[in-house]
Amino acid sequence: METTFTSRNWLVHKIAxxxxxxxxxxxxxxxxxxxxxxxxxxxxxxKPNVTQHVGIDHADTRHDKASIDLLGTAYAIPVxxxxxxxxxxxxxxxxxxxxxxxIKETRRVLKQGGYAIYGVPFFxxxxxxxxxxxxxxxxxxxxxxxxxxxxIIELNALSGF
Numbered sequence: 001m002e003t004t005f006t007s008r009n010w011l012v013h014k015i016a017x018x019x020x021x022x023x024x025x026x027x028x029x030x031x032x033x034x035x036x037x038x039x040x041x042x043x044x045x046x047k048p049n050v051t052q053h054v055g056i057d058h059a060d061t062r063h064d065k066a067s068i069d070l071l072g073t074a075y076a077i078p079v080x081x082x083x084x085x086x087x088x089x090x091x092x093x094x095x096x097x098x099x100x101x102x103i104k105e106t107r108r109v110l111k112q113g114g115y116a117i118y119g120v121p122f123f124x125x126x127x128x129x130x131x132x133x134x135x136x137x138x139x140x141x142x143x144x145x146x147x148x149x150x151x152i153i154e155l156n157a158l159s160g161f
Contacts, residue, residue: 020042020090021045024045024046024049024117025049027153028046028050029050029086030052030084030085030086031083031085031086032052032054033077033087033088033109034088035074035077035087035092035102035106036056036089037068037069038057038063038067040055042088042090043067046088054069055068056071056077057071058071058073074101075098075101077105077108077109079109082110082111083109084110084111084114085115086115086117087106087109088116091120093120093136094132094135095132103145103150107148107149107150115153116150120135120136121136138157142155
């Protein structure tokens with residue numbers, strides 16, 4: 001299932017969608033947390049793999065709130081420890097002042113053996129200003145995730161240099 005993008009960045013979205021579809025088919029299962037869900041653009045893509053898709057976003061989001069199932073933030077997800085089987089977080093980490101705390105919170109809510117699937121930019125224009133703080137190298141990502149108890153299974157650059 002493919003999400004259609006009509007923006008000037010259609011090729012980037014096509015490449016990202018293909019990579020996410022591949023990751024979802026390999027790792028997404030059970031009860032899924034969509035952290036910073038926005039309008040849940042991957043809802044249809046995830047349907048075959050998960051039993052429930054829980055959208056989590058904050059009350060002040062600029063996106064339509066119709067897809068939010070739980071009000072919370074990447075720093076404080078209102079569920080018990082080890083609640084979700086899978087977590088996805090796409091195009092969110094660069095907008096957080098303290099990404100380290102958000103990754104730690106994802107680890108808290110994931111069951112032992114669960115998977116987190118993240119998508120982050122390396123090169124990208126400023127967007128959702130003034131809440132656009134970081135770009136990530138593979139070394140920075142590895143450091144942040146391993147520091148917070150994750151084992152890196154895959155770390156893929158999708159395009160660029």
